[in-house]
Amino acid sequence: MSRNLLYIFLSLLLVLLLVGVGLRIGSFTAGFSTVAEALFSYNPANQTHFAIVELRLPRLLLALIVGASLAFSGYLMQAMVNNALADPYILGTASGASLGASLSIAGFVATTWSGVYLPPFFALAGAFGVTTLVILLGYRQGQIIPAQLLLAGIAIGSLLTAMVSLFTFLSGSESAIRSIMFWSMGDFGRANWQVLPYPAVALFLALVLFLFLQKELNILLLGAERAGTLGVKVARTRWLILITVAVVTGFAVALAGSVGFVGLIIPHVTRSLLGLTHKLNLFLCALLGGGFLVACDILSRLLYPPAGLPIGIITSFFGVPFFVYLLLKKSYRFN
Amino acid sequence: MFKIHFRYALVYWVACILLFSCESQPARQPETATLTVTDDLGRKVTIPRFPRRIMALAPSETEMIYAVADEKTIVGRTQNCNYPIQVKNKPVVNNYPMDYEKLVLLKPDLVFTVEGLTSAEEAARIQELHIPVYYQKFAKVEDIFRGLTDIGRLLHREDKAKTVVDSLRQALSQLQVRSEVGAEPQVLAVTWPDPIYVYGQNTIFTDKLQYIGAENAVKEILAQPYPALTREYILKLNPDVIIGGTFEKMDATFFKLYPELKQVKAYRNKKIFAATDDLMARPSPRVVSSIRELKKFIR
Numbered sequence: 001m002s003r004n005l006l007y008i009f010l011s012l013l014l015v016l017l018l019v020g021v022g023l024r025i026g027s028f029t030a031g032f033s034t035v036a037e038a039l040f041s042y043n044p045a046n047q048t049h050f051a052i053v054e055l056r057l058p059r060l061l062l063a064l065i066v067g068a069s070l071a072f073s074g075y076l077m078q079a080m081v082n083n084a085l086a087d088p089y090i091l092g093t094a095s096g097a098s099l100g101a102s103l104s105i106a107g108f109v110a111t112t113w114s115g116v117y118l119p120p121f122f123a124l125a126g127a128f129g130v131t132t133l134v135i136l137l138g139y140r141q142g143q144i145i146p147a148q149l150l151l152a153g154i155a156i157g158s159l160l161t162a163m164v165s166l167f168t169f170l171s172g173s174e175s176a177i178r179s180i181m182f183w184s185m186g187d188f189g190r191a192n193w194q195v196l197p198y199p200a201v202a203l204f205l206a207l208v209l210f211l212f213l214q215k216e217l218n219i220l221l222l223g224a225e226r227a228g229t230l231g232v233k234v235a236r237t238r239w240l241i242l243i244t245v246a247v248v249t250g251f252a253v254a255l256a257g258s259v260g261f262v263g264l265i266i267p268h269v270t271r272s273l274l275g276l277t278h279k280l281n282l283f284l285c286a287l288l289g290g291g292f293l294v295a296c297d298i299l300s301r302l303l304y305p306p307a308g309l310p311i312g313i314i315t316s317f318f319g320v321p322f323f324v325y326l327l328l329k330k331s332y333r334f335n
Numbered sequence: 336m337f338k339i340h341f342r343y344a345l346v347y348w349v350a351c352i353l354l355f356s357c358e359s360q361p362a363r364q365p366e367t368a369t370l371t372v373t374d375d376l377g378r379k380v381t382i383p384r385f386p387r388r389i390m391a392l393a394p395s396e397t398e399m400i401y402a403v404a405d406e407k408t409i410v411g412r413t414q415n416c417n418y419p420i421q422v423k424n425k426p427v428v429n430n431y432p433m434d435y436e437k438l439v440l441l442k443p444d445l446v447f448t449v450e451g452l453t454s455a456e457e458a459a460r461i462q463e464l465h466i467p468v469y470y471q472k473f474a475k476v477e478d479i480f481r482g483l484t485d486i487g488r489l490l491h492r493e494d495k496a497k498t499v500v501d502s503l504r505q506a507l508s509q510l511q512v513r514s515e516v517g518a519e520p521q522v523l524a525v526t527w528p529d530p531i532y533v534y535g536q537n538t539i540f541t542d543k544l545q546y547i548g549a550e551n552a553v554k555e556i557l558a559q560p561y562p563a564l565t566r567e568y569i570l571k572l573n574p575d576v577i578i579g580g581t582f583e584k585m586d587a588t589f590f591k592l593y594p595e596l597k598q599v600k601a602y603r604n605k606k607i608f609a610a611t612d613d614l615m616a617r618p619s620p621r622v623v624s625s626i627r628e629l630k631k632f633i634r
Contacts, residue, residue, distance in 0.1 A: 026565070026567045026568075027565065027567045027568040027570070027571040028567065028570075028571055047570060047571075047598070050570070050595070050598070051567045051570060051571075054595050055565070055566050055567045055570075055595060056567070105529075112587075112588050114587075115587035115588055115591045116591065117528070117529065117588065117591070117592045119529070173527075175526055175527035175532050175561075176527070178527075178530075178532070178563075179527060179529060179530065182529075182530055182563075187530060189529075189530050189531075189563075189565060189566075190529065190592075192594075192595075301565075304558065305557075306557075306562075306563075306564055306565045306567070306568040307530055307531075307562070307563035307564055307565050307568075308565075
C-alpha cells in the first residue's frame with residue numbers, strides 16, 4: 001500500500017519537475033529564478049515573463065491535459081473491450097478529427113470564418129461524428145458488442161486514413177501537406193489560455209465520475225457475463241465509458257491532433273506499477289500520460305528547435321521500446 | 336562471249352574495290368548530335384547539341400526559358416505555369432503527379448527543372464524515356480543571372496541571354512539601397528499560419544533583401560529552408576516588417592489566431608504587407624520585380 005502511494009507521489013513530483021524544466025526551454029533565455037518570478041510576480045511588459053506565462057505554460061498544460069486524457073481514455077477502452085491492444089482511437093475519434101482538420105486545411109471546406117481559424121472546430125465535429133457512427137455500427141439490440149465495435153472502428157479508421165491521404169495528395173501546397181502531417185501526428189503549438197478549459201473540464205469530470213465506477217471497471221475485466229452475475233450493470237457501464245471516451249478524446253485530438261501510443265502504452269505502465277485493480281489506477285494513469293507527453297514535447301523541441309518535431313514521432317520512438325520491454329517482462333499480465 | 340563477260344566482271348570488281356577503298360578513306364567526322372554537360376546538381380546529362388523542342392517542369396523554369404529561348408521551340412508547360420501570358424497557349428503536362436505519357440507525346444528533346452519540384456526518381460524515369468533532364472539551382476539572385484546565361488549557352492542563344500541579363504542587372508543596380516550597419520529593417524516572411532512556416536535564412540529571399548538594405552529576421556540557419564517557428568521565437572525576433580498578407584487580412588486571421596504576436600514591432604507600426612506569391616516563390620527573371628515590390632513595402 002505504502003509503495004503504491006510512493007509511486008503516485010513520485011509521479012506527481014516528476015510531472016511538476018518536468019513542467020518546471022519545460023518552462024525554462026524556449027527562445028528567451030530563462031533560469032529557474034526567472035520562471036518563478038514570471039509565475040509569482042508576473043510583469044506583462046517583460047517579454048520573457050510574457051513568453052513563459054502566455055506561451056510556454058499553456059503549451060505544457062495542453063500537453064499534460066492531452067496526455068492525461070488519452071491515457072485515461074485508453075485505460076477505459078481496454079477495460080471495456082477487455083483487450084490489451086485497445087486504445088482511445090479504436091472508436092475512430094482521431095481519424096475523424098484528422099479528417100475534419102485536413103478537409104479544412106486543404107481548403108475543401110472553409111479554413112477561416114470571420115477571422116476564426118476553423119480546423120480545430122472541424123476536427124471536433126469530425127471526432128464526434130465519426131465516433132457516433134462507429135458506436136452505431138457496434139450496437140445491436142440495445143447492446144454494445146465489443147468485437148463488432150472494434151471491427152467497425154478499424155474499418156472506418158482505415159477508410160478515413162485513406163481519405164486524409166487523398167486530401168493531402170490533392171492539396172497542391174507543400175505547406176498544407178506539412179500542416180496536415182502535423183495534425184495527423186500531433187502538435188501543441190496552438191495552445192492558448194482560451195482553449196485549455198474545455199479539455200481540462202472534460203477530463204476533470206470524467207476522472208471524478210470514474211473514481212466512483214472503478215469497482216465496475218475492475219469487474220468488467222473478468223468478462224461481461226461474470227461481471228453481470230456479480231451485479232455490474234454491464235450495458236450502462238459500457239455506455240458511460242463510450243460517451244466519456246468520445247468527449248475526452250474528442251477535445252484532446254481537436255486541439256492537439258492525434259498523438260499516438262500514449263493511450264495504448266500508459267495504461268499498461270500503470271498496471272505494471274500498481275497492479276490490475278488498484279483504486280488509484282485511473283488517477284496514476286492520467287498523471288503518467290500527462291507527464292509522458294510533457295517530456296515528449298520538451299524532447300521534441302530540444303531535438304529540432306524551435307518548433308519541434310510532430311509529437312507522435314517522439315511518442316513512438318521512446319514509447320514503443322519501453323512498451324516492448326514491458327511485454328517481455330514476465331511478471332506483467334493484462335488479465 | 337566469255338571474254339566479254341570476263342571483261343565486264345573485271346570492270347565490276349575494280350569498280351567495287353575503288354568504291355570501297357574510297358569509302359574507307361578517313362572521312363571528315365560530322366559533328367556528333369549530342370553533347371554531355373553538367374547541370375547545377377553536378378549530374379552529367381547528355382543533351383542534343385541543338386535542342387529544338389524544350390520545356391520546363393517548374394513554373395519558375397518556364398519563365399527562365401521564355402526569357403531566353405525562341406518561343407517556337409517551347410513545346411509545353413506545367414499546370415501551374417502562368418507567366419508570361421502566352422504560355423497558356425502551350426499544351427499542359429502535369430508535374431504532380433508527373434504525367435509521363437503526355438511528356439512523351441510532346442517529345443521534348445530537353446527539359447529544364449529546379450531542385451525540389453522534380454524528384455530524383457522522376458528525373459531518372461524521364462531519362463529512361465530518352466528525355467534529358469537539366470536541373471538548375473538558385474540560392475542567390477546572382478544564380479538566376481548565371482542560370483539565364485547557362486540556358487543561353489545550351490540553346491545557342493548567348494546574345495539573347497546576355498541582353499536579358501544585362502538589362503536585369505541594370506534595373507537591379509537602379510533599385511539598390513544601402514542601410515547603415517545595424518539599422519537594416521528586419522523582415523519576416525510568413526508562408527503558412529499553422530504551424531507558422533516562414534522563409535528561412537538559406538533562401539533566395541534573404542539575398543533579395545540585401546539589395547534593398549534589409550535583412551531576413553530569421554538569422555539562424557535551421558534544418559529546413561522554410562522552417563516552422565514558435566510564437567515565442569517570433570516574439571524574440573521582433574521583426575520590423577512582416578510579409579504574408581495585408582494588415583487587415585493578417586489582423587483578422589493570423590493575429591486572431593496568435594494574439595500574443597501583436598506585441599511585435601511590425602504589428603504595432605502596421606508594417607504588414609501582401610507580396611505577390613509568384614514573385615516571392617519563383618526564382619525567375621522577374622526577381623527584379625520581386626525586389627522592387629519588397630522595396631516598396633520596406634522603404
